[in-house]
Amino acid sequence: MPPLRERKEDLELLVKEFLQNYGGGHDSGNIEEPVWSLLKAYDYPGNIRELKSIIQHAANLAAGQSITVHHLPAYLTAAASTKSLSALRSSPDVILPLAVMEKEYISQAYRFTHGNKLQTARLLKVGVNTLRRKLESYGIE
16 A cells, blocks of 8 residues: 555645544534645655644644644644745845854744743754854854
């Protein structure tokens, strides 16, 4: 059977199944559209077990309410946070200094990991000590 990243058309069925079994009364209608976009964009290196874990996590945090982007694990929402910087970079009218862009990028990643330095460092693919120095130099806390 091919991996989940090659079977994105199965996502909706799998999510429905996981919500029925583990979702505490949720159904796929309780998932906001941006969540579906993030779920479809992700590659699932952990395959179906990872999707199941993501859905359980989100359903638990949502506690009976609609599942939003804020209920997803930080590593999924971090991809969405970089879109605002991408739009800024692609604008020919705005040229920002590298330090400003780096500060904004680090700040967004840090917020989306809820201040977890280890997760932020992994997300940014830098060492924890490097991240600490950058956070201190930019005054991010």
